Amino acid sequence: MLRSEELQRFLDAAFVAFDRYAVDTRARQSIMQLFSILESAQPSRPGPGKRLPVVDRFLAPALEIQSDDVVLATLLDRFKAIEEQLEWKTRSIYDHTASANFLLGHGNALVVGPQALEHRTDAWLGASLLAPDVRYPDHNHAPEETYLVLSEGEFSQVDGEWFAPGIGGSFFNPPNIKHAMRSGTKPLFAFWALLPETPHH
Template sequence: MVERDESLQDFLNAAKTAYLSRATEPASAGSLNKIFATLETPAPHANATSGRLPVCHYLDEIAAHTNSFPADLQFMMKKFRAIEPALHWRPRQGDCTGASENFSENHANTMILGPGGLEERKDVWLGVSLVGPNVRYPDHRHPPEETYLVISPGEFRQKQQEWVYVKKGETFYNPPNIVHAMRSFDLPLLVFWALNA
């Protein structure tokens, strides 16, 4: 039987608590229940390389202020920081429709579980996007439904609808294949994503 690293399991426990108590939409809650049930079975640990991009310095800035966060988010961030040195931060691959001009140097994504993550698995993708201040992330879409959990706030939108401000600790649900995007203002945007693949 595959054993999961204790620090990764601690992070997943903290993420589950925060996500499930903060998901408001029924579709999102249903998706997250399936995701965390699936994750009860570990997948083999991948020997992925790790590394940061320059924009990742904002992580330290955000982490320096977590003592003002609600307890569950503070705990989730603490557990995330423990696994973060093992993660591989990468720029987004593919189409950049709608992105701001400063996008390429001012964002980073990392997969915690899923392709290129700490567990190479196809059933769930769990990861993070970090977007520097005043950056618009491209429009994109993917077949799996997705729930964002916002740690440092920004705006989100679907299709050509109005942008929605999502506060720290709130979730935002994207149904399968919907075109969606996010953008930051004066603060860096940090958001976890959980996709039921």
């Protein structure tokens, strides 16, 4: 089977939301390219997804956002509709910049991307969930990245000040930039869209 209707509906809502909230010029260029790549569907991974205890405990409260923004509400509803097909994973590589509760306190789910619900290498779209009071380790990656934040929580780039984009906030990570995130008293939930270098574009 190619792309399911639920997945297509989620991707449509993600495009609307990123388009609405991404303000950085580089981010806008990146997501336009990414969603144009995603117009061609790849096969879906069959079978159920895999949850983690942190997801059982904190995803539902994280998704109960206090916003009457119909764009974000639609995005979250459509994420919920595909969530049980996703494989939540923990990041196995981390250093002293991570908090001690990091490993059990976070989950990442790729919707499209390598080994995702829709496996592909040309565009990645996924989400991160952090339990309260978790500091995600400093990390970097070659693909450029646009975040769309759906909760409270703070982010940093290249050891700069922590900043809180807020619900509907968006920012851009250029290729290989060092970045991190941390939750406060509430869980952190954010979508990210990564675009590897695409020489054919």
